[in-house]
Amino acid sequence: GQSLEQPSEVTAVEGAIVQINCTYQTSGFYGLSWYQQHDGGAPTFLSYNALDGLEETGRFSSFLSRSDSYGYLLLQELQMKDSASYFCAVRGTDSSYKLIFGSGTRLLVRP
Amino acid sequence: DSGVTQTPKHLITATGQRVTLRCSPRSGDLSVYWYQQSLDQGLQFLIQYYNGEERAKGNILERFSAQQFPDLHSELNLSSLELGDSALYFCASSVAEGLDYTDTQYFGPGTRLTVL
Numbered sequence: 639g640q641s642l643e644q645p646s647e648v649t650a651v652e653g654a655i656v657q658i659n660c661t662y663q664t665s666g667f668y669g670l671s672w673y674q675q676h677d678g679g680a681p682t683f684l685s686y687n688a689l690d691g692l693e694e695t696g697r698f699s700s701f702l703s704r705s706d707s708y709g710y711l712l713l714q715e716l717q718m719k720d721s722a723s724y725f726c727a728v729r730g731t732d733s734s735y736k737l738i739f740g741s742g743t744r745l746l747v748r749p
Numbered sequence: 750d751s752g753v754t755q756t757p758k759h760l761i762t763a764t765g766q767r768v769t770l771r772c773s774p775r776s777g778d779l780s781v782y783w784y785q786q787s788l789d790q791g792l793q794f795l796i797q798y799y800n801g802e803e804r805a806k807g808n809i810l811e812r813f814s815a816q817q818f819p820d821l822h823s824e825l826n827l828s829s830l831e832l833g834d835s836a837l838y839f840c841a842s843s844v845a846e847g848l849d850y851t852d853t854q855y856f857g858p859g860t861r862l863t864v865l
Contacts, residue, residue: 686853729852730794736782737794737854
């Protein structure tokens with residue numbers, strides 16, 4: 639089967655840097671995605687890593703180590719609006735393109 | 750705005766009833782996915798359709814069914830509703846073909862179902 643583990647909650651101060659970790663177990667691997675979800679809102683795509691290394695998109699970066707089955711999302715210059723839940727996800731190992739999500743990390747940004 | 754639409758936004762019904770949730774994918778997307786999100790829970794994959802055919806099933810209850818129509822919109826039917834079915838139901842769409850392994854999924858705003 640497939641499973642992903644993330645911390646349930648992270649708290650950080652406005653302007654700081656925070657890292658949200660994700661470890662996964664999957665028999666086949668097609669990359670690790672990250673989605674953001676504000677309370678009551680829809681998940682929105684943030685980033686995707688298929689190969690080892692760091693992908694940077696503005697204040698957000700995502701890292702992947704396939705050998706360690708591990709990735710993280712790095713959020714810099716935190717803003718209050720970054721308070722949300724963050725989900726890592728892997729694609730299904732069949733041909734379906736479905737996503738298997740972690741249980742999510744709730745990020746609280748304090749002033 | 751993701752381009753994915755879902756109706757209705759809210760639905761309140763009683764146990765034992767049947768409801769239908771509707772989803773229209775982004776223009777050009779052939780694949781539709783349904784996810785269930787219970788209170789403070791993650792997103793649980795229910796079912797996927799690709800160009801009108803069922804492509805994958807998750808832990809979808811037998812009381813639930815779905816279909817995708819020729820115009821690519823999809824409906825999720827929930828019957829014999831129980832209190833535990835109260836949740837947010839999201840539809841997502843993607844291209845889901847070719848070598849685009851990124852295959853970003855675009856989520857609709859969700860339907861909040863409350864079973865009383």
